[in-house]
């Protein structure tokens with residue numbers, strides 16, 4: 247099926263990264279030390295926060311970086327690279343240092359999520375894969391957290407998305423991200439196997455269709471399983487599906503654990519109320535009602551508003567494809583580069599579009615919480631050498647509207663970027679997926695309700711330290727002066743040519 251037998255993620259990069267590496271290499275710049283930072287510019291789904299995910303996959307990728315023989319054969323076949331460059335790639339030893347947020351950390355726009363430091367060419371090569379992984383997983387974890395916020399404490403959320411996911415890797419990593427965001431189980435058995443996520447499942451309409459009769463199908467299923475959920479909407483939910491489910495549950499009695507019924511079509515508010523009445527009357531007050539069918543946080547909220555008697559929710563398409571916003575848009579920008587004298591100097595990109603102006607310099611993100619109750623005050627992005635945790639009071643101001651400011655005292659400043667990879671080795675104890683999920687839940691609980699509502703949340707403050715702000719303004723001025731001088735020079739040359 248594949249043209250080459252083996253397939254590694256080494257070439258899971260954009261061609262331009264390799265092209266730039268070649269330029270750096272031929273000009274002796276490939277080993278210059280560089281620092282790149284990744285961040286997004288707006289929180290997806292207009293949510294008040296995002297949930298960082300993707301680190302485990304990224305570290306696994308970094309751990310396996312090596313140009314294989316077939317990678318090199320393929321690059322050779324393109325006939326665009328000199329043989330010496332391919333030999334250089336073959337011998338390349340990766341020695342990156344990575345600082346990152348933990349999975350399950352709350353994150354916000356315009357703050358570094360992950361920082362990659364190392365030889366310029368190597369940092370460049372890994373951009374594409376890192377963004378690919380963190381963009382998708384962070385997006386899905388965030389969507390899952392939104393869904394979690396609209397269901398009741400006792401409700402459970404099952405992830406049903408594999409059949410609709412954008413291919414297999416998305417199904418698997420999406421399942422994991424959904425679990426981190428608060429889902430309780432996945433229907434994908436491989437995700438269960440790989441990550442230890444709880445798996446759950448009912449049955450499909452095809453079971454009923456195969457037996458051509460609900461009673462026979464439910465009985466056959468009940469006789470072969472202990473925990474039983476019947477899908478009751480194949481023919482007529484209220485007149486046939488539910489009465490048949492009740493009949494079979496009574497006949498099987500203690501032989502089964504009758505968990506409940508699933509509905510997958512129709513008016514689910516109306517139906518669930520009638521189903522609840524029928525189940526209660528039949529002596530099954532604990533039987534649960536599970537709903538699925540194109541659900542998302544808005545439908546669920548609306549169903550709950552209508553008094554739907556639904557206990558558990560199966561969510562597929564709209565979660566796993568991030569249907570209403572299919573891309574996060576995190577970018578990876580060079581923030582510092584070694585100059586010819588061996589000094590690391592801040593660098594930035596400016597633009598007429600204010601949102602596209604990057605912030606220069608290597609940074610740390612500090613989460614500021616009040617000691618009184620552990621509640622969030624905002625994030626404080628500072629130069630890496632700054633130590634706001636040692637300050638008695640902290641002046642926090644809006645990075646654009648600087649007149650919006652406050653002075654915080656009696657606070658805790660927690661650094662969010664931790665060293666996870668150094669000198670070719672993982673230096674971070676990877677938490678289990680359950681620990682990550684608990685960590686996410688804990689972080690969400692520490693956030694003010696105003697940032698958590700799914701409609702028009704308040705904007706969480708992400709502020710720059712005074713030093714970082716000054717550095718940014720200085721860099722913008724330097725670049726502008728340089729451009730002005732350059733334009734002057736060109737104009738003078740043109741004038742001379744005209745004389």
Ligand SMILES: Nc1ncnc2c1ncn2[C@@H]1O[C@H](COP(=O)(O)OP(=O)(O)OP(=O)(O)O)[C@@H](O)[C@H]1O
Nearest residue numbers: 510511512513514515516539540541545548549552
């Ligand atoms: N009471 C309700 N209020 C708001 N939305 C609902 C309600 N009941 C169901 N929905 C949602 O309305 C949509 C209806 O889906 P659809 O048009 O596919 O109809 P259906 O009855 O499910 O038919 P199908 O068998 O084709 O799936 C789904 O997204 C479902 O989640």
Ligand SMILES: O=P(O)(O)OC[C@H]1O[C@H](OP(=O)(O)OP(=O)(O)O)[C@H](O)[C@@H]1O
Nearest residue numbers: 406450451510538539540541561562563
């Ligand atoms: O609607 P989603 O949120 O994507 O959830 C997954 C859907 O997948 C199944 O339907 P499908 O029609 O694929 O198969 P079925 O025969 O089991 O109903 C299931 O019944 C859900 O409706």
Ligand SMILES: O=C(O)c1cccnc1
Nearest residue numbers: 406433446447448449560
């Ligand atoms: O177990 C289920 O009910 C299920 C699983 C995947 C997709 N739809 C439903």
